[in-house]
Amino acid sequence: MSDLYNNGGSNNGPENNNGSYSYKKDEINQGESYYQWSPYDNGNKNKKQKKSTGFVGKLGRAVAIALVFGLVAGTAFQSVVYVSNRYLPMSASSEEKIESTETEDTAKSASGTALSTTSNKVSTTVTSDVSEIAENVLPAIVQVTNVGLTEYQTFFGTMQQETTSAGSGIIISQDDDYIYIATNNHVVAGAETLTITFNDGEAVEGTIKGTDSSCDLAVVAVAVSDIPSDTLSVIKVATLGDSDATVVGEAAIVIGNALGYGTSVTTGIVSAKDREVSITDEEGNLVTNSLIQTDAAVNPGNSGGALLNATGEVIGIVSAKLADESVEGMGYAIPISYAWDIIQQMIDNDVVSELDASYFGIAGKDITSEMSEQYDVPVGVYVAQVVAGSGAEAAGIEVDDVITSFNGRTVTSVNTLNNIMKYLPAGTTVEVTVAKASNNYEEETVEVTLTHKVDAVQ
Structure with missing residues (x-):
């Protein structure tokens, strides 16, 4: 060889x-x-002769790959940030783009006691009314605002401009000193400051605990001492499901910071499992993961948000969508059963x-x-x-x-x-x-x- x-x-x-x-x-x-x-x-x-197999093999076209989370400039939001010209074979008849989403971690009370979780079972019956699930899970979902610096060339040389982008996160773990928020690596990449906004509107600063660009995961830590007691009393730690047990056709719910305007809820089903999706990260590395596909609406700013099952359990971290005029309902999430061990390592260890x-x-x-x-x-x-x-x-x-x-x-x-x-x-x-x-x-x-x-x- x-x-x-x-x-x-x-x-x-x-x-x-x-x-x-x-x-x-x-x-x-x-x-x-x-x-x-x-x-x-x-x-x-x-x-040997190349054969067409699996998702990529069966789909015969190339599509542009792009990370997706809403850009914020002052009060204006950009819908899509295209970060790559990498191509992936797809079957659509016109050029398509793949976008990404983000999530967060956990919280606890000032006294050190664990916060309530979003584990209440609602119903396994597929129904258009998911208000009870949303009410139970929303306290575990946060907005992530990334303020960074972008360099650009001018006649006078290299200049820097402040940029602001918006994503989502899931409160996923806790200890005596910090809550931990799972999100996407591309949501926190290049951050000078990170602001975490909880469901009650309270905003505090977060720090990056760990990142893994090879699977587009990251963990943000927020000090419990920085969170007001009123907010600590209402936020929750998300309940994790078993994404390996997820079946195609079951109900799916996406919750995240769509377009950077605030948390929103969309519904659909699990359309497919084990979809191989490739995205080029900020450093030019090709990131390929096996993801859950859903037709629940995924929009810029949903990056890092939660993909839930019908009982309100997190089964995936929203990371990408296929965007094209001729394509609808193709969003993707990192399976939580795969992501958890990586997230736990970032929580437990320092670089x-x-x-x-x-x-x-x-x-x-x-x-x-x-x-x-x-x-x-x-x-x-x-x-x-x-x-x-x-x-x-x-x-x-x-x-x-x-x-x-x-x-x-x-x-x-x-x-x-x-x-x-x-x-x-x-x-x-x-x-x-x-x-x-x-x-x-x-x-x-x-x-x-x-x-x-x-x-x-x-």
């Missing part, structure tokens, strides 16, 4: 006389994916400092589902080079292997690996699932002790 990377015309690093590529030691780590794998047909025996940062010891490249199908290798991170003396080498990881799982989490890209690694200090031992090239890409699990990044690159 390695000859796929050594074909002339690839820009995957300095080429040696033997046609292979070398890497500087300080360029090699678990997450420095400075190039996207672009396989070339060189008569490789692993290459390690540069001095304590861990080092895996590989140069990696993404293998997408399309490449996996075409070249008959697993989806994950292809190992282009291994650093001598690193934890990866000590564990027996070799060039041409594919990393498919790291520390209990499925790995689909170098970006995913980076986001996992930033919470792990040097010296941590993790389980890594490796598809071995030497054994026809059969998977095996090895233990890797992560080294100290600063020492490893010297």
Whole structure:
């Protein structure tokens, strides 16, 4: 498989006389994916005829991908922010755009006692009246206002302009000192300040607790001491459902800060599950996730909001929608059963400092589902080079292997690996699932002790 990377015309690093590529030691780590794998047909025996499979395979068109949350400039709101020109095959007859949404976390009272939750069961019967569900859940939904700075070029040089964007969040967890709000990474990206507005209209400042750009998730923390007692008495922690048990056709409700004007409620059904949707994030990384599809209206500003079932349980974090004149009712949410472990890690852990940062010891490249199908290798991170003396080498990881799982989490890209690694200090031992090239890409699990990044690159 390695000859796929050594074909002339690839820009995957300095080429040696033997046609292979070398890497500087300080360029090699678990997450420095400075190039996207672009396989070339060189008569490789692993290459096979590409087949159309799944959501992307069946849909034969390309659509522009865009993150969606309402922009606010003074009192005016922009409906859509287009952040990418990445294309995804779709079946619609005209160009379509995908947009994203956001969510938040939890709260508790000043005395340290847990707030009431939105766990009251309402009805499992599909009905057009969801007022009781909305009344019960609205106290767990917040508005997120992101104030940042955007640079632009003028005749006089680089200038900065303040920008304001609006999204949503879900109060999802609590401890003695903070409430935690789950939302999308794209909702908080680039924030100079974050303002959290609760359902009673009270607004307080929040801080970013953690982010994971590989799955477009983030957690915002709000100090309990900053929240007025009257607000603490009425806000709630959302009740989480089991998105794995969700079935196509069941009732679905979306609650969020639509258009940045305030919280609103829309209804529909779960249209599909496990829809593979790709969006390019702010850093240019292609983010691909398996999402829940709904026809409940999703609008700019809904990013980070809640997708609920008929009992008022959160089954997804709204993140995207398909926007086009010829397309209606295609909104997407991150399944809560998948998102929760990632959110919990961000709540429980802080990003390690540069001095304590861990080092895996590989140069990696993404293998997408399309490449996996075409070249008959697993989806994950292809190992282009291994650093001598690193934890990866000590564990027996070799060039041409594919990393498919790291520390209990499925790995689909170098970006995913980076986001996992930033919470792990040097010296941590993790389980890594490796598809071995030497054994026809059969998977095996090895233990890797992560080294100290600063020492490893010297």
